[in-house]
Amino acid sequence: MTVSAPLIEKIAFLGIGLIGSSLARAIRRGNLASHISVTSRTQKSLDTATELGFADSTSLDVKEVVKDADVVIICSHLSTYTDLAERMAPALKPGAIVTDVGSVKGSVIKMLQPLLPDGVHLVPGHPVSGTEFSGPESGFAELFDGRWCILTPPPGEDQGAIDTIRALWEGAGSMVEIMEPAHHDRVLAMTSHLPHAIAYTIVGTATDLETHTREEVIKFSAGGFRDFTRIAASNPVFWRDVFLNNREAVLEILQRFNEDLTALQRAIRWGEADTLEQMFTRTQEIRRGVIEAKQDEYLEPDEAKN
Amino acid sequence: MTVSAPLIEKIAFLGIGLIGSSLARAIRRGNLASHISVTSRTQKSLDTATELGFADSTSLDVKEVVKDADVVIICSHLSTYTDLAERMAPALKPGAIVTDVGSVKGSVIKMLQPLLPDGVHLVPGHPVSGTEFSGPESGFAELFDGRWCILTPPPGEDQGAIDTIRALWEGAGSMVEIMEPAHHDRVLAMTSHLPHAIAYTIVGTATDLETHTREEVIKFSAGGFRDFTRIAASNPVFWRDVFLNNREAVLEILQRFNEDLTALQRAIRWGEADTLEQMFTRTQEIRRGVIEAKQDEYLEPDEAKN
Numbered sequence: 285m286t287v288s289a290p291l292i293e294k295i296a297f298l299g300i301g302l303i304g305s306s307l308a309r310a311i312r313r314g315n316l317a318s319h320i321s322v323t324s325r326t327q328k329s330l331d332t333a334t335e336l337g338f339a340d341s342t343s344l345d346v347k348e349v350v351k352d353a354d355v356v357i358i359c360s361h362l363s364t365y366t367d368l369a370e371r372m373a374p375a376l377k378p379g380a381i382v383t384d385v386g387s388v389k390g391s392v393i394k395m396l397q398p399l400l401p402d403g404v405h406l407v408p409g410h411p412v413s414g415t416e417f418s419g420p421e422s423g424f425a426e427l428f429d430g431r432w433c434i435l436t437p438p439p440g441e442d443q444g445a446i447d448t449i450r451a452l453w454e455g456a457g458s459m460v461e462i463m464e465p466a467h468h469d470r471v472l473a474m475t476s477h478l479p480h481a482i483a484y485t486i487v488g489t490a491t492d493l494e495t496h497t498r499e500e501v502i503k504f505s506a507g508g509f510r511d512f513t514r515i516a517a518s519n520p521v522f523w524r525d526v527f528l529n530n531r532e533a534v535l536e537i538l539q540r541f542n543e544d545l546t547a548l549q550r551a552i553r554w555g556e557a558d559t560l561e562q563m564f565t566r567t568q569e570i571r572r573g574v575i576e577a578k579q580d581e582y583l584e585p586d587e588a589k590n
Numbered sequence: 591m592t593v594s595a596p597l598i599e600k601i602a603f604l605g606i607g608l609i610g611s612s613l614a615r616a617i618r619r620g621n622l623a624s625h626i627s628v629t630s631r632t633q634k635s636l637d638t639a640t641e642l643g644f645a646d647s648t649s650l651d652v653k654e655v656v657k658d659a660d661v662v663i664i665c666s667h668l669s670t671y672t673d674l675a676e677r678m679a680p681a682l683k684p685g686a687i688v689t690d691v692g693s694v695k696g697s698v699i700k701m702l703q704p705l706l707p708d709g710v711h712l713v714p715g716h717p718v719s720g721t722e723f724s725g726p727e728s729g730f731a732e733l734f735d736g737r738w739c740i741l742t743p744p745p746g747e748d749q750g751a752i753d754t755i756r757a758l759w760e761g762a763g764s765m766v767e768i769m770e771p772a773h774h775d776r777v778l779a780m781t782s783h784l785p786h787a788i789a790y791t792i793v794g795t796a797t798d799l800e801t802h803t804r805e806e807v808i809k810f811s812a813g814g815f816r817d818f819t820r821i822a823a824s825n826p827v828f829w830r831d832v833f834l835n836n837r838e839a840v841l842e843i844l845q846r847f848n849e850d851l852t853a854l855q856r857a858i859r860w861g862e863a864d865t866l867e868q869m870f871t872r873t874q875e876i877r878r879g880v881i882e883a884k885q886d887e888y889l890e891p892d893e894a895k896n
Binding site: 387412413414431432434461470471472474475476478479480481482483484485486487488489490491492493497498499500501502503504505506507508509510511512513514515516517518520521523524527528531534535537538540541542544545548549551552553555557560561563564565566567568569570571573574577 | 693718719720737738740767776777778780781782784785786787788789790791792793794795796797798799803804805806807808809810811812813814815816817818819820821822823824826827829830833834837840841843844846847848850851854855857858859861863866867869870871872873874875876877879880883
């Protein structure tokens, strides 16, 4: 009986939250690696990973986990990268590929590149999917199916290393796109970082209302507000790190948003009916694009109501 | 064989879009009225209402439709109210109850009250539910099940009239709350009008990006942006009218939001990690409230992923 060998002999996970545990599950599903080793900040997460069946070995010692690994994937908050890179560097084997799942890419390259030994490859990645839930028990193998994963290898990176990480994500169900790191950070500032900044702010505005009104805001949240509360339920440390690491692109897009909001405010104040209608009509083109790009998972249940 | 008489003998719908047609379907489901008459701006909508089986009679003539009606419900855009009231007033029977489903209540009372004949009751209402779809074919009988409907009768309104409209919405599956009109407009400015203003603005900001980046924003919209595109896909004329009719409350809450956004912007600019983390943590309390209030229809599918 001939069984084709898995893509990767040993893969090491540094961190095993929603994204890490989902990828580990997808790797199991696709038989993409012979051995999955896992480290985490807490023994509790390691025990959960073992119980849930997607870790072959675990250790609180980063060096132990990355030893002999062909691929090392950082699945923890951006603020942990420098420390993790310093700790794992001496134990990385020559030819190993370091990758990650962080939501910002320029700063990841700046943090990791100087700390990795010669002969170790760096292929940063960002799967564009997720839920508002955290922790290893929140993951599921289907999280990446049909979603994009963006890879941002630094200029001149080894093509074989890029191909391996591409094959890993494709094996996990993703579509893969290669992008320049700074461009990734500008696009994601618009699609993800600005929406989260806005959602956190609007829910914060509601938090500051007098108690009686706040209770009614919760009661009548079906009018649109509840969608924002879901976005603003994401992990605070994760988002703190995103904004600290993508400051320039986020501030630039926030500035544009502010200008547009001022224009809307002015149109409301002066009762400019035609301007308002035009503002609310021009946004429909992008909605059609999103639907055509099949990036709206809620489309089918909503449309089923018709 | 004894069958209890329906709550209402004849109900007249002025407008038959998403909300009107959903209520008509719910009235059929609950046998809440003996006769449903419908008028609309176009014969096409009337034909659709007849084909879909929730209209007993239709006419483009408002007077014809409201004649003999015990309840008249305005289910069209706020900008049509004055014209509709002027046209129907001479044909309303003494004791008739006029109600509506508009998203702003203070201005509705200001528009309708002076135009209605003595002996006609006014019990404005607002079902807090909806989808981003429009038109009579988009409705469904279950739209109001388990959702709130807010009634805002003017001071001194007849209790019997209030009770009838309450029974109508409860029969359609809603929970009913009585509220002071100005208070309704402040609460909804926060839960619904501000979120829509923000969603339209953020999608507008994306619309203005260079073509190449805009295409990628659509492609990678799964990161949070797509939720805003869904909210910003709502009917432009509907929202134009909401902002024109609830100007003061919306501008007041927009001002608060702006202050909070400036604080966030400042924390990002100065790299204030603790402030950011605190800002993103305090919003979780409201999210818990929304979940406990069971106003999140997406809760179950999301949690099922765990």
